[in-house]
Amino acid sequence: MRNTTAIGLGLITLFTGLTVAYFSRQQAMAQATAPTGLILKASPYSVEETETRFKKILESKGLSLFATVDHAENASGAGLELRPTRVVIFGNPKVGTPLMQCQQTMAIDLPQKVLIWEDEQGDVQLAYNDPQYLGGRHRLNGCGVETLKTVSGALNNLTNAAIAP
Incomplete structure (x- = not known):
């Protein structure tokens, strides 16, 4: 019985390690091909499931959806085809407003957006604007530095939770 339990635990540990390694590799590959200013992450779920998970997390954290x-539905309405492609728009005015006070042009990139889509290979991807990139884009010049760090950490945590196995 002990050997069976040890083998079972060993297999679970191995499987978990391989799963984490696989998704870490997928994340690294996605980020290596990311357009400038975007953070890309692979999702093991469908577009619909990734979106649902992300929205539940937003709700649980008290963020505004x-x-x-x-976009696929809108394309269909125009007689066109597009793989599943959705944008979730969300935020927290207590965090975004100080950034707009630093530089009102930040308003073009706020509230926050997460893009969830199915790529050409049928894999699901998630992307969002890198807050540090936006800080440079809008020339915040030191204003809002701590807020941008907070937003970066929050977006990373929110999206990681949505795609966690």
């Missing part, structure tokens, strides 16, 4: 744009 402003809208969801279903």
Whole structure:
């Protein structure tokens, strides 16, 4: 019985390690091909499931969900085809407003957005604007540095939770 339990635990540990390694590799590959200013992450779930998980996390954290744009549905309405592609628009005015006070042009990139889509290979990807990149884009010049760090950490944690196995 002990050997069976030890083997079972060993297999679980091995499987968990391989799963984590696989998704870490997927994340690294996605980020290596990311357009400038975007953070890309692979999701093991469908577009719909990734979106649902992400929205539940937003809700649990008390963040405002402003809208969801279903680009594939909109394309279909125009007689066109597009793989599943959705944008979730969300935020927290207590965090975003100070950034806009630093530089009002930040408003073009706020509230926050997460893009969830199915790529050409059928894999699901998630992307969001890198807050540090936005700080440079809008020339915050030191204003809002701590806020940008907070936003970066929050986006990383929110999206990681949505794609966690």
